[in-house]
Amino acid sequence: MASRRVTISILLLVVVAISEVVAGQESIGGETEEFEGKAIVPEANNLGQWAKGLLKNIPQDASGPLAMEPVAKFPLILAEERTKRPDFLDKLRFYVDGWNITNEHYWSSVAFTGVAGFLLATIWFLSFGVALSLHFCRKWRGKAKQREPSSAWLALLILFTCAASIGCILLTVGQNEFNAEAISTLNFVANQSDFTVQILKNVTDFLSFARTINVGPVYLPSDVQQQIDKVKGDLTDASGTISQKTQENYRKIRLVIGDVRHILILVASLMLVLALLGFTFSVCGHRHAIYIFVISGWFLVAITFMLFGVFVIIQSAAGDTCTAMDEWVRYPQAETALSNLLPCVDERTTNQTLYQSKEVVVQMVKIVNRVISSIGRRQRQSGSGGSHYRRKYKPPLPYLCSPYDTDLHDRECKSREVPIGNASLVWQNYTCTDAGASSCTYNRSTINPIIYNQLVMAANVSYALYYYTPLLLNLQDCKFVRDTFSTITTQYCPNLEGHLRLVCAGLALISTGVLLCLVLWVFYANRPRRVEEFVP
Structure with a gap:
């Protein structure tokens, strides 16, 4: 119960936190290579391998505020036909309120x-x-x-x-x-x-x-x-x-x-x-x-x-x-x-959370690609001078692929884009091991470890929101519980009822x-x- 109460606040808090970072990063100008920081970040692939393959049946229609209207509820008596039995506490009148423990x-x-x-x-x-x-x-x-x-x-x-x-x-x-x-x-x-x-x-x-x-x-x-x-x-x-x-x-x-x-x-x-x-x-x-x-x-x-x-x-x-x-x-x-x-978060709140998380992912990818574009412009500006640089020229640093388009619908990655799941591995090939080496000085397509860590940090945040949000939503809207109940009713209940009938027959x-x-x-x-x- 406590976990369901805090998961919605967790998502909204993360959205606020990342929005603060996005706002701060947009205000930074100047040379990208002059960024400073010592953050050590785990690779995106190591952040959540357990979450892969679990993005099933997520609310795909939650692409904007129009999808946030609540769905009307209707009363339903569970197991109504099965539970119509005489009630000792009601002078043997038939019980009609259905399953309710x-x-x-x-x-x-x-x-x-x-x-x-x-x-x-x-x-x-x-x-x-x-x-x-x-x-x-x-x-x-x-x-x-x-x-x-x-x-x-x-x-x-x-x-x-x-x-x-x-x-x-x-x-x-x-x-x-x-x-x-x-x-x-x-x-x-x-x-x-x-x-x-x-x-x-x-x-x-x-x-x-x-x-x-x-x-x-x-x-x-x-x-x-x-x-x-x-x-x-x-x-x-x-x-x-x-x-x-x-x-x-x-x-x-x-x-x-x-x-x-x-x-x-x-x-x-x-x-x-x-x-x-x-x-x-x-x-x-x-x-x-x-x-x-x-x-x-x-x-x-x-x-x-x-x-x-x-x-x-x-x-x-x-x-x-x-x-x-x-x-x-x-x-x-x-x-x-x-x-x-099992109180569940209403569909309006669930869709709003998913909508906001998608929006933050798109914003983060835009910020990362803006930094990569700045690196590419400096590479082209430096490319006109000297044969030494031309010998060390590498392909441009690939952009980070946004899993959503501007309308927050799913999209496919382009040829020069790297998925957020393995961006750290690809960008590592463009990272020099020694910040004082000549390759870092003359080859403008190579980034130093500080910039690499900051880019991976942003990719990891996008990765976490992209992969974790549907899982948290599954906990919020009780889909996780529904999947569990569905498995129990289809795989376990028939056998349990059959074995109980066999026990009763044996006793009789x-x-x-x-x-x-x-x-x-x-x-x-x-x-x-x-x-x-x-x-x-």
């Missing part, structure tokens, strides 16, 4: 989807407890009559045991897949957060570099430098907060996912052992041992039913969230519940299978034995 009525409606599991757990626990009590009472009074079970009973027992075992397998596979997909989704979100932090840190480095900008004797005013220091502090705090919160939430969610995984593995293992041993003891007629498994299964089935209800709630919430994110991405101009959670099959096994165990273990079974 800040609304307690939404969570009440989500909780209703898992009521079947908890209701089944309650009914099972009470009814089987009463039935088991009655069975023991009849047995103690000697009134229980046992029948010889038919072969169909054994077939049913085998069938239900196999069903419970298959449920354990489905639960194991489902929880493994769900755990892997959940961790993958969590890692993706964490990486996106780390990428945002890296953007803010790189902008902080750029601000530190912009603070040292000087062209000849002109430096940034002290009040602008103080503002840069303040924004740098805010930006550092914002990136630090994001990084800290991301790490804390990452650890907490990983612990929860790990705990859920361990619980499901434990339930699957216990239920599988319970089903197999219970079947064995019931067939063998170990009456006393089977009652231990019956009582244990009584509690475990109730727990499994409750876990089924919990995972149905998780599945419903996950499906609602995926649907809400997908609708939010598809309708970017809508006013939704996510608009309050285990509960039903073991429930029916418990009933048969009691009767099968207490079947009357034939006399011949005891004959040695």
